[in-house]
Amino acid sequence: MQKSAKLKRSLGLWPIVMLGVGYMTPMVVFDTFGIASNEANGHVPLAYIVALAAMLFTAFSYGKMVRAFPSAGSAYTYTQKTISPHLGFLVGWSALTDYLLLPMVNALLAQIYMSALFPDVPAWVWVAGFVAMITVVNALGANSTANFNTLLVIYQIVCVVVFVILAIRELQGGMGYGEVFPLEPFYTPDMQMSAIIVGATVLCFSFLGFDAVTTYAEETPNPVKTIPRAIFLTAFIGGVIFTVGSYFTQAVFPDISQFKQPDATSPEIALYVGGKIFQWFFLAAALAGTIASGLASHASVSRLLYVMGRDNIIPKKLFGYVHPRTHTPLFNVIFTGLISMTAVFFTLEIASSFISFGALIAFTFVNLSVIAHYALKNKEYKSPISFLTNVIIPVIGAAFVAVLWYNLESSSFTMGMIWLGLGVIYLLYVTKMFKVQPMDIHFEEAGESTYIEENETPAVTREA
Template identity: 65%
Template structure:
């Protein structure tokens, strides 16, 4: 990294929110509807409300840690600063499993969508084309990524609004429950709370993305104010879209008996509500969602790799390098593109099995970091307010994440543990069996561009 070359501070609040929304993919509400409806016995909106509440506790923890450490790196940075550098490295390494493979999943989904429309075109062309486009946009800069991402999110939201308009028309004509206002999507006599919780654990993964917002901290114009706001806004706006979208879908389809394939309901939902023409626009929005997710995650993981390279826990000349003019981690962006190309060798199920483990590791340790930093280090737990904010809320967040851990598939857990073992072996190598402290490997100049806003009390800025 050249001296005085920093990530460029250029992102406003709503650009950051849109990058988070890009990760979350608003259209996913229709892809998971069949699975969630079966599990919850027709109470998908209620399950989404449970999931939203669960995620808001962890969102709070992200906001607290961004205020304390307004630099990129997310759970990696927070854990190394508040607990232990070695543990921080392992958390960052585990998070890479989530971040690196989201672009791969996006590539596979795009290939599936486009192959369905153009079956005569070799599938590999769509993956290669996607990687070239996404890599080029990310090389150009975070503003280009944010602007393209914003357009794709707006298109998805417009399609969802149009779906609701068509849905209202069909409900008025007697489709489904035949009414616009009913408590049935939220409450049924003798409903099983266990089924709703089971559905909520699946739907929680629809919220992945609000956490990645923290990786843009060094490119935010006002990180201490905008990043915590963006984390909450992303989670809440995404939750509202999911609840409202699933409410109308549940009214139109009270059960899954109408679907030929309950595990992939989006094509049938759009066809039954709006016919073949609307189905094309609807599936195009699903494609836009997948592309936006890949674009945003490509940018985010490049920043995480950059911070780990800047700290010299990954080879600094490669991972800690910034282009002097574009001020983007060009080598990391290209590397993520190359990794995404391995989608040619995987199927969608295999790729998705890796992702949830990394996300849950990050969620768990961000909650614990709040306790370690504010309650243990700063001793801010002696008043009822501080005890509630710095112990009770993050503990509740961690407990919600524990429920997700309990429901994690065994294959995902075993694959994740294998990845962490590889990281531990690498850690042993770079520390010479822990004889060298990670703190001595770090760059003497962190490379975080100074910010103008006043520091809040007890905050830390790396310079």
């Protein structure tokens, strides 16, 4: 009988960073500009800096936890190991709303872009084609996914650079503030910090994806060193792209009154700055961003499902399987593709409403896991440095996440709670009303992946 393989440790630091940046989608800075400018009263780049600062606290907590538990399970594993197996399951279940539905959102976005260009083609054709491409690339292996994703991310970065050059030309010609480096996007005398914070709250959701790099912890040779760096670099690089892109956009467009569609500003920004040809180049980059995010999110959820399957809380034979040749959780990749295909039955608003809830659940419990593991369990809080890193920073991270909770749309909260309720029902079933543990917990990274290639050194195990 052929045994399941293990995930292959073949990804270096930068391919993982590119997967994280691709998940975040650099071009989203232009999609959300109108909304953010309205909320921040014309100070979008400052709002991005505040949002980045807020996210870096939670990114720090992710880095701490991945050093303790270098597993592909991310927030699910951290909560399971440090607080409660039952609660860990519910965190993983909730996080699925973020990870599992983002590929569907990307399929819907691709369908919207392509239907606008080719309105006579049935919408389902674009959904099916997009999902099939993403599924096949992910099934071929992590390296294929990472390489393709890197090309798409580079294309988006090139597009942002070209936009900045064109924006400088327009500023020199008197457009917008009429100077290349105006101070106004960062500061004006009548600026209100309350508006900046509201804008930052909206923009924090642009950073969703820096946490997804933790799901590649079992596919890099040195996860304890690589993944924390990848988390920080992903958030930081994304923050730089967002800040620079929004700064020059804000400089050229001090207010949003000239936009016909303030809630979807990308096409008009490109047209006003570079003309029709650049608009096509720009929109192609937006589509590339959708594909990159689709690849990264598809890969991430298949890894989360793999760990939950390996722990036997969802059917292990199906979800805990890794193909011995491609070293991918093949059934999970296909399963995610099938879920994504249901995008033909949903609207973008409904699919998107689930995502924020799952992400905030994960963020909250990663910060709490740092306190539970390092401060409460290991008693690492007696020195000033340990108290800062193991108590103060995660508390600040949790506080920032609490602000996001407060500003979460009611529809997202309602639908998220319905999904969480279903998770509780399933948990009650598998634990026989909490009389037994919901899973056979394993942390040995090679323990559940018994297929080891010849001449390959088995992974060193670590006890929880």
